[in-house]
Amino acid sequence: MKTMNHWLATTAVLLLSITLSQGATWHVDDITDPAEDGSAEHPFDSIQQAINVAANGDTVIVHPGRYVENINFNGKAITVQSENPETWSVVESTVIDGNNAAPVVRFINGEGPSSKIKGFTITRGQGNNSIWPFVPDHGFS
Ligand SMILES: [Ca+2]
Numbered sequence: 768m769k770t771m772n773h774w775l776a777t778t779a780v781l782l783l784s785i786t787l788s789q790g791a792t793w794h795v796d797d798i799t800d801p802a803e804d805g806s807a808e809h810p811f812d813s814i815q816q817a818i819n820v821a822a823n824g825d826t827v828i829v830h831p832g833r834y835v836e837n838i839n840f841n842g843k844a845i846t847v848q849s850e851n852p853e854t855w856s857v858v859e860s861t862v863i864d865g866n867n868a869a870p871v872v873r874f875i876n877g878e879g880p881s882s883k884i885k886g887f888t889i890t891r892g893q894g895n896n897s898i899w900p901f902v903p904d905h906g907f908s
Pocket of ligand 1: 795796798799809
């Protein structure tokens with residue numbers, strides 16, 4: 768019993784430190800999944816779904832695919848990225864397609880340097896240059 772209590776205490780401390788050190792990770796893919804919940808096993812189907820449930824400090828990982836969306840960070844200090852922003856083949860195959868409907872990505876709710884998007888091919892956006900891509904100091908990388 769003493770060993771069990773020690774294990775529980777250690778586990779609790781470990782979980783607490785993980786919670787304090789990093790936010791949650793949400794997953795998105797282009798596979799329709801009725802059980803989707805944003806987990807690695809059941810990724811959401813759209814990037815905006817993940818942004819909507821993300822809290823400040825969270826990371827959204829988008830798996831390779833073509834996402835026809837016009838996303839809005841909604842003021843959140845989150846990172847939205849492909850599986851590997853440093854690898855061109857991943858960047859090339861992880862596409863956000865604005866469908867010529869609106870700006871592809873919007874930072875219009877007071878986002879700061881902690882709102883980041885990286886590792887995507889962004890295409891077919893429409894908007895005016897005051898929104899995209901001329902947004903200084905807003906975490907583009
Ligand atoms: Ca999915």
